Amino acid sequence: MRNQKKPSFKFRNIVESRLFFPLLALILILIFDLIFVPGFFNIEHRDGNLYGSLIDIFRNGSTVMLLAIGMTLVIATGGVDLSVGAVMAIAASVAGILMNPSALRNEVFFVTDPTYTFQPLWVVIGAALVVSLICGLWNGVLVAYMRIQPMVATLILMIAGRGIAQLITNGLRVQITYRPYAYLGQGWIILPFSLYVVAIVFVLTWLFTRKTAIGMFIESVGINFRSSFFSGIDEQKIKLLVYTFCGLCAGIAGLVASSNIRTSDANNIGLTTELDAILAVVIGGGSMAGGRFSLLASMIGALVMQAITQSMYAMGVPAFALQAIKAVVVVFVILLFSQQVRNLVRGFSSQKKEV
């Protein structure tokens, strides 16, 4: 009678584990910081809250972590969602307008009262999330039922979405002054509040995918479309689900981002974040062809990206030179994960084929 697998510390299992590469990357970066960036690991304790570069990694990385959660599931089905940045902008616009609709009258009304809001907070957040759900649903229908290639289908919302976001705010940037909303991105309960948001979404998603059959079905759809059909799995519904969910995650990320900068900026919120999210998943070991996924690995991937950014900032590297460095790192990581290298590693540590 077999019992549950015992956690094995054999070298082979560690190396084969999904978390190995991203964790290794993260550790390497932190070691780099330890040596080259003085004060990186300092954590200050002020008014009962913790501050510091390490904490900033989490805080600034919340957006990408949220996106990565949704993106992981989409990529696991063999697809991709390029519209998450635009959906972030749409969600932020909806929220901003609902708090301060003066932009619709073509005036920028500087609200000075931090307790003023046009609609109560729950309507603001609820509406934004509903809208982002609809965006995700739209993508899902295009991919699952119209059988349009995911890259192409989500490209449409990526282009049009920013236009829609600007439409909602009438082209103006809406200032956000409502204090409770700003708490999302700027609040602090020992640790930054956005981190708790991420944690909640992560836990709920993990329960949703691993404590139900959905996670397994997502993986099977990504691994072998046709076999899934033969096994009775409704592949269309699964795809619809993951794209809708990704839209929702993007909506939450949009709320956090806009609250962070206290503006609903239809043009700039989420710009290029879709690429960060995809990379977070890839660094976390997710294959763009679909299949097995690990939410935790993707989160670590997002942290890796953010840690690189943070370290560069701390070293005084100008903000945009960062992009070039990111590019190099990314290519390096991709190559590292390429099939050739994977096979090499597997050659060291895998079982022989059965005869």
Added chain:
Amino acid sequence: MSEWNNNILEMMGIDKAFPGVQALDKVDFTLRRGEIHCLVGENGAGKSTLIKVLTGVDHPEAGKIFLDGEEIHTRSPQHAQTLGISTVYQEINLCPNLSVAENILIGREPRRISGIDWGKMNAQAAEILKNLLDIDIDVTQLLGTYTVAIQQMVAITRALFISSAKILILDEPTSSLDEHEVQQLFKVLRKLKENGVGIIFITHFIGQVYEISDRITVLRNGKLIGTFETSAIPRVELIAKMIGRSLEDLDEMSKIKLETSKHIRTEALLKADGLGRAGSMTPFDLELHSGEVVGLAGLLGSGRTETANLLFGIEKPDRGSITFKGSKITDYSPLGSIKRGVGLCPEDRKAEGVFDDLSVRENIILALQANNGWFKYLGVQEQYKIADKYIELLQIATPSPDQPVGNLSGGNQQKVILARWLATNPHLLILDEPTRGIDVGTKAEIQKLVLSLADEGKACVFISSELEEVLRTSHRVVVLRERQMVAEFSGEVDENTIIHAIAGSEE
């Protein structure tokens, strides 16, 4: 080798093994100049492997290949082509988005200073088609707008023209052709024959074998059964050689069968009435009873898998109906079937069954989980229990239930898929080629297992290319030929009768 030899190709003692399977076992093959030589055998017999070895896709462990008297080692299909061995596959390896003329001539286009000379190219292509194949079509149209038959002709033209081929290999060229198009193709082949080209023709249509070939080579389970002059071997004998008596003899099996046949229920579990689908199966009637194993016998392409797919809901019928446990089915889909208690162990385990990266455990419980839906999750402990049960039952060789299925040998993968469907505890289990690629000992195990399932009160449909297996395992045998059900026998029928039924009335 011999100097003046009419053989343009000689393959001697070819051995090729894949993990767990001996795909080719000391196979010899010769091809004469100007001969059309058919290569026949059921799935897994080794035909495609032999061709892959010849064209350099795979490399043999042993054996030699001689082309026109000289020994060759083909490195790749492109290399084979330069040597004069051209292949036209079932999947037409051309570019449907280019014009016909381009597909024939790209790489050797007539050029002027101002670029490709389209006028000349089109004229040349039309001329080649006319001379070589006697075909007259508009070569400026995109290849994809033409029927498969025409596309095949174009593929043949390119194969011949680009590298003045000595040997032309055609892999299942007639699968998508209608009768008229087949005749067109044969006309072309005969013309090529006159020009001294050696043609290897792989097909499962026995009628066509007799119509076009000069010699026939039969492979079975990786071994060469024999090479015969077409005019010298009667049809029935050919079929017998392809699928007939194997060397094992298990009396035990017939005893078990006799026992279990006592438990067959009289009322039908599933009744198919005039069930059919254009392009797949002509409408048929079929009754399945609990406790009974029904075998489907017939050659490749006769419609066995299509029947299985129709019964399970992979394809929706456009005619007729299925009544299950007394009520008519409205939901034709795999999930619907699973919920009713029907399972299908599919023919192509790689494309339709196995999830390489998922573990053995996950592969086994997948259909069961699909039945439960999204939210009734089988807890991990439960999953291990089920997995362990079937690993034990089917003797699946795996170091642990967490091993990714892709790492297992083909035979064990097949067992995992089988376990998946057993785990759903179906009332009716359809097994399409469950013993393909499995070693002999396991084959017997599975056959016994099928009978024991019947004993438990399940209904089974058993499909296999090995006629003997079908006879051994079935209480009743249904014969299919060319997408039609043509005969039904009891499981005690003798082999010859069946072979005659499969071969048809032309003899």
Added chain:
Amino acid sequence: MSQRVNEFIAKNRKFIPIFSTAVLALVAYGIGAYLFVGMRNPQVFFNLFRNSSYLLISGIGMTFVILTGGIDLSVSGVVALTTVSSAVLLREGWNSWGVILLMLAMGMTLGFIMGSFIVYLKVQPFIATLAGMWFARGMCFFISDDAVRIDDRLFTILGKTKILIPGLAELAEKQGSPAPYISIPVVVGFVLLIVAIFIAHYTRFGRTVYAIGGNEGRNEISARLMGLQVNRTKLLVYTFNGFCSALAGLTLALFVYSGHGLYAPGFELEVIASVVMGGTMLTGGSGYVLGTLFGVLVLAVTQALIQFIGSLSSWWTKIVIGVLTLIFIGVQTGLATRKDRYQVALDAELMESKRIRRRRQALVWGGFVVILVAGFIFIPRITGNNAAETAEAGTCVVPPYREEEAASLIADGAVIVYNRAAGPQCVDEIYAIYPDGRITGNNGENDVVKQVPPEDVEQLLLTISDDYGWFTDDIYDTYHNPCRQCFTHYIIASHGGQEKAVTAVDGGVDMPPGYGLTLAIIRPALPEFLTPP
């Protein structure tokens, strides 16, 4: 008779997408000309080409990439890098022609490197070119943080030369109106187009490009089996696109006379949209280079229409482009499921194709309905409003700050210098406020002067210094990608021995209240420019 028409259509089915785009562009322009007097000015038509020549040039290169079934996201980065590099090199005094050649070589090298990754290291094109884009944009900022102006004689000539259209020039003279003209980049674009069409249809390289793409990668396998040089072709395609991106960057530099790492944001999407609308499928294998011209035209016409409408703002462009792309993709994929007959036999999933095709048709019709409805809602709103006359400036590319000018104004005694750029009219205005109450303004073409009591200036300074904290650390730079509707500002104030300069963008991320209030108090005091006739 109708039999022959049907036959004709069936034979030339492959031309339907490109034909429909061309028709769409012309019809849209026709509608615009009908609604707006301004659009009937032939110069407006030619301006379409002038304003979008860099889009066309880049589109031509991208067409080849997409035809092979790949994609190149790096174009906007290479364009920006080209503008910055050339601006800086010219500033350093390099020879103009040398700079041009060097930029083209640089583009080709970047393309080659990315192509190598894709072909030999088997990195997905999406990722490889994405990294390329980041790398290129990043390099921009290594070269220069701020925008750099281009002041070079050759560039000025290349950019500002008006090429008169023969035939139309004489006509215009007779009518007494200015002769319509195009610019050199337009000519370059068309020459490139012709060369590209030749390559695509008359060289083996071009035909191999077509052979590689489409059919979900199966064509590439077939092409290899057919003996075609697939690897070399793919490599060349990316190199060529690098060349086109660099050329497009040079064209952009000629248009705005400056270079900055932030230029051309989202450009790659516009390029891809033009190519797709021109009838080239993203999956590759089918499409025409000429179609890209029409796709570019559609975008340009859309933009022009929206500008003429005036009351709608430019973000509508994005939505319209998105919907149009959707419709085109729907049409393309709809046509595709009908095409390959043999594929239907082999691919069991396409048993569903009828149902899918019907769904896609529904999508296409839905898109048309959306546009019609939008048209009905908005056209009444717009016919009364002929705001913009000539769509001269297609897109507003933010000019760099006139720092040296500002510094010299301060040296001359001004106490506040304010530089405002971008905005809906794409302004570039610099004002100086002097202690004696004189306020001057210059917008690159005109000067204005205003006189206020000196005490007012003193009061202004005190307010921003004491009340709004201008000289404290609480006021800092807030810089972000400027949006097309909003202004970017640059203020230097000098008072009591202190001098502080701050740059910011409207509604910037964390624009401190003090800054906003300072802006609010300075703006009303400034003199106004008369609107040009």
